Amino acid sequence: MTQLTAEAPRPVEFSTVGLPEQRRIELWEGHNADALIGLRCRTIDAAVLEATELNLQLDQVHLARVRGTSHVVERDAEVIRRRPADAVALYFSLVGEAFFYHRDGVRVVRPGQLLICDADQPFLRGFSNGLEELVVKVPREVFAAVTGTGRPAEPVVVDFGSGGSPYARALARQVGRAARAVDPVPADERVLLELVAALATGGRDGLSPAHLAAARAFIGIHLADPGLSAPQVAAAVGLSTRHLSRVFAGEGTTLPKYVLERRLEAAHAMLQRPGSSATTVAETAHACGFASADHFSRAFAARFGERATDLRRRAVAARAMAPDPTG
Known part of the structure; x- marks a missing residue:
């Protein structure tokens, strides 16, 4: 069992389950405005909202895991004016197809896909069959410092499943392990930000923590494959085998030993x-x-x-x- 250190923050849970039905949306909106990102919320066909959120605030980055029944959320100009996020949001879809309506059009986000957007640009998101997702909120100044750009020019959808971005997959794994109720694993914020940078830049030399996290995530998925090899891992992460060897050497080990x-x-x-x-x-x-x-x-x-x-x-x-x- 993985233990958290005394200093490591633990996820904090909020749920509408068991709350008065007529107040659930109000309380859910209030919680999100205080804990994550302010939103207007409404259910489909006046259904009762059942939603749960785990929040984990690190020094700079905020992580969350959200589960809910069918509903729609909106972040319009008025909500943005009252509750500016001043952040970039990354939404990892785990369960349930979602639509994302933005001034540039509509995007459909399916399980295994990541949506990256400026949280202070108006949007509408809908979950007709409910959802489970992971969320990373990165303050805009932090995002600018690690990526060299202040915000995404437009919303971006990235695959993080098999065959998708190794950086997105590694980031999802890190967030998923940290933002869970049972045996959460402390997140390394430096690695999280390196992975965000790799996603925004397409990867570049010098991002050893991001490459290492991506390699470890790929190895974890393919651990049962006796034919797993260094060239296979290197290709998945987008490095040469020599560069991958240097990344593991920086940790005092080799890929075969790991x-x-x-x-x-x-x-x-x-x-x-x-x-x-x-x-x-x-x-x-x-x-x-x-x-x-x-x-x-x-x-x-x-x-x-x-x-x-x-x-x-x-x-x-x-x-x-x-x-x-x-x-």
Whole structure:
């Protein structure tokens, strides 16, 4: 279990669930105006709004995870005048197709796509089938400092799924891990801003934290592939294999060592899960990307000081001796 340090901020949750139905929209608007970005809100066909938001304020950047039923939000000139955001917003769509109406036209944002826009330009967003999204709010002066431009010239939609931008995918992974209710992982704000810069500039030499985060995200997705290679990772991140090697060297490791460590950690966690006794050690090794069970066994013993079979046996025994929580 990942632990937050005492100094690390934790996400704060707000939900309309359980609030008086006639006041939900009012309270949701008030919360967003104070915690994230001011919006007018209305539901479709007078439905009752059920929405939940996790907010995490870092030193400069604000992160959020938003879930909700069908509704429409608007940030018009009057709302902007009363509640200026002075920020650039990045919306990562996880669930539910959304439309984004702006002075330049209409864009459809689907799950696996990121919308980047100036939060102080009027817009209308609609979620006919509900939504789950991640949000990054970057103050305009911070955005200008890391990208060299004060704001996006127009709204931009970027794919962050498989085959999409590795920087967007890495950023979504970082935000998603930080803005969650259970076991949130502290976000490295420097890396977040490097990824924002890489998105805005298309990537450039010198963005080692962004390239490293993108490479790690790609490796995490493809960890089970025994054929995962440095050229494959480098191509996904948009670097040469030599430059990618330098990026990992800057962290005091190599790409093969990093991949091996991640696979061993994944196997160690799998062997302790409930139900692990139903899976052989060889099957666990294969699921974590090891082509050879013998190689896995040797590497596991060298890393953890015990055999994989011994760890699983001890984990099964511990669960058998644990008291029944149902009484």
